[in-house]
Amino acid sequence: MTAAIQKDTVQKALSAHAAIGLVVSALLYIVCVTGTVVVFYQEWQRIEQPDAPEMARIAPETVQAGIARVLATEKGKPRTTHLYVHLPVPDLPRTTVTTDHQAVHLDGAGRIAAREENGWSEFLLALHYTLSVPGPVGITIVGALGVMIVALSLSGVIAHPRIFRDAFRLRARDRNGIGLADWHNRLSVWTLPFILAIALTGAVIGLATVGGYGLAAKFYKGDIEATYAPIFGGEGKPDARPAPLPDVAATLRHMAVRFPGVRPSYVILHDPGTAGQHVQVIAEHDRRLIYGENYAFDAQGRFHGAAGLADGEVGQQASASIYNLHFGNFGGLPVKIAYVLLGLALSVVTATGVSIWLGKRERRGVHAPRLRSGWDAVTWGVPLALALTLLARLLIGNSAPFVAIFWIASALFVALAMAWPSRRTKRGMQWSLLASLLGSLAAAIV
Amino acid sequence: MAAFDVMMGTGAAAAAAGVLVLRLSWARARRSAGLNAVGWLLILAGISAGMVAAGAWGVAVVAIIAMGTAAVLLGHAALTSPPGRSRPSERRAHMLPGKGEPLHLGQRVLTFLLAVPGAMLSALLVALAARAGAGAADWHEANGNALALFLLPTLWGVFAFLLLMLRRRGQLLLLALPAAASAAILWLGPQA
Incomplete structure (x- = not known):
């Protein structure tokens, strides 16, 4: 491979990485954040009731x-x-x-x-699984997002030829975008096994409907249950x-x-x-x-x-393993904590990806304050909206309209931030997030 | 101490040591193939020990420990990094057109259609053809079905990435060739 071809390949991979990332970033971020929080699905149920x-x-x-x-x-x-x-x-x-x-x-x-x-825990799980979209459409979209993480991982590694060589270089205090890029690249390379495991298992779960329909249509005369029977019984x-x-x-x-x-x-x-x-x-x-x-x-x-999930065919054991591998409930509290930290890392990688792209444009003189402010609102507004639903659960009760609160609040934060782009909007969301979390903690204790 | 604990402990220690060796190796001014190999071999040995001790569970746990070790090293790097003024990368992603250049919206929509529904359809056909092949090879039905369910997202991800690396003609070929071959296998091959 000549250097010229290599350079061209790297450039194309960077374009591909940016293209996929920008198209899926907001939804992917919601899935990452909710996935991080839902690791404690069982513990949340105990807090709720x-x-x-x-x-x-x-x-x-x-x-x-x-x-x-x-x-x-x-x-x-x-x-x-x-x-x-x-x-x-x-x-x-x-x-x-x-x-x-x-x-x-x-x-x-x-x-x-x-x-x-356990209305909030169920809302959280459904938001992660389906983005609140009912029927097979929502879960298929989330499955497709898993696929896009696979594509992002491949393009990210190829777009950064020094990504392994620089794997321990973290210039966290370097301004001008270096620190942000280093966080993005280091966290993504060291969590790569986790990211690929999460992405593939999530995509298999999310696309099981599409794959199941395909298998059923071709091999089981349209009978979906018959598709899964050899695996799960x-x-x-x-x-x-x-x-x-x-x-x-x-x-x-x-x-x-x-x-x-x-x-x-x-x-x-x-x-x-x-x-x-x-x-x-x-x-x-x-x-x-x-x-x-x-x-x-x-x-x-x-x-x-x-059925043979423990000691049967390889396909049975592999299929039965994807849920625990995806949600991190295979090793008690230590693994759950590790999954939360890894999930946070993936959320940071997702959020910083768009910020890096915006930063590069700004350094070239292309300023888009509304876009920048809108993305900041996604980054901080999504966790804030989620924290507000938790607060609503603890203050209003199990029947609080979690789906409406989350989506209306998220949309409102983005709309406000784009209408009035300012550093204060971002600061306001950060402080509100902290206040909501402290309020939730107080409400849970009281 | 049970054999399980010894094996898992050894695996975890080897994987963590492997990460540390890579840290040392990559910090050197000149690349050391030997040290790199030791680092990767230690990680591989750790994962193998996890596999021997507790199968996929052991591999997952050892991988988490390796990632945790790297996280600690990264945390140290973040805390000790001096304030710098390095020039940031100015590599352009060429995602959006430059000033005055046309947006090529139709081309972009077509690329999206090829990379999302197109690549999914092609991946689905290949996955189903693989299932047909597994059936013909007398695989257990569970293995054949699981293979198809795992192949669909994996191939879709690979196709979506490759598509964006190719020009239009290459994109069409990338999707059409495996899809056509798979469709032929499904048409002519076993039906159950």
Whole structure:
């Protein structure tokens, strides 16, 4: 490769990097910031509803009794098709039953203690997963953003031939854009394994709908469920005739005896109360990236086999590993803290990318104060809008309109900043962010 | 101490040491291929130890430790860097036209359409063709389907990047050739 070609390649890669970055920057930044915050999804739920009963474990018979009590409250409503029991695990030591109609916490005796109120955590997760866009469109857009991070990583490495050589050079106090560029390049190169892991797993999750439709259309006569059945296991044959509730207690006892080394985290009842019902237990395995193994049982609590996520085909194990690898819940609090720091680094990389581009233009004499101020408003306004939703949750309650608050506030901040570009606007948002976070902390403590 | 702890501890230490060696190597005035190799080999050994100890989980944990070590070194560099007045890079990204140059909006929209829906469609066709190939090769269905689901975003990312490096003719060929070959495989190949 000659030097001239190399230079040309580097220049093209820089153009590609800038083009992709500018097109996706704002949405990507929202996904990065929310992804960083949602690492503590389980902990946020505990902050949202601190009074919910907590327990280290729950007896199988108590779970059985709790399920019966919850379903007894749904008489006269359409029969629930799936019932989920979240079992106490170290990060979220609560027992919660979710049906098609409600979600409630159980106490240690299996009695219904309270409705689940985790509206903010769910809003946060949905914002990260779908940017609040319902249906498959939102999640596909977020998947596409993951793809663009892959393209940005490739173009970024090629656009900066000295990126590895300079990997420890951080001229943080150098003004004129050097410090900003160094932060951008150093953080991105050292978090590259994390960035690629997050981007690819996020893209696989986000584009599963598109890929699933493609596979279904070509190989499964349009049946999406059949596409995923070889990986995660299939649904049973429905039979709507009434039947007694399944013996969940026997299922959990069987799990404890046969698989003592695993930690059941969910019991899922498929079509409960019908002749076609069956029970699935998801159990976590220590020191594995998989979210768990799916154990199948019939209504009498007889074991029918495991899906193979823990020890089956490579494709099964890899597919079951993408969620924990993406969300950082595979190593307790230390890994979660590491993920938050890495997520912050990725957010900084995203934010500084546009700032570097704007800075270069300004040094060439192309000043765009409204654009600069608008980007500052994205950088500080998005976390501020998010902090305002948290404050609303703690002050107004579970029914606060989080989606409206977030998007209206974000749009308003950008509009105001572009209308009145000034350093004070940026300072105002920074102080407001600090005040909102302190206010949230105070509200959570009180 | 259990074998697991020894192996994970060794892996973590090797990866952290590898980062430190690279720090030393890259700080030298002249490039040292030997020191670079030692650094990368230590990181590789650390990751391998993580893999032996606990598979993908071990690799992920060792990688986090390596990145954490680098973060500490970067933090030190940030804290100890003197105030400077170096000239910043003036490399232009050539993202937007210069003063008086036409915007070429149609060309830009076409590039976007090629890099986003076009590259996705092409990647999807290749992923489905790979699934068909996996089926023909008697792979387990789970492996074939997972392969397609992982290939779709990976290829799309690579295509999107390569597209922006090429001129229009190259872009069209980059998308059309794999898409056409994949479509042929899907048309003629196994249907399940």
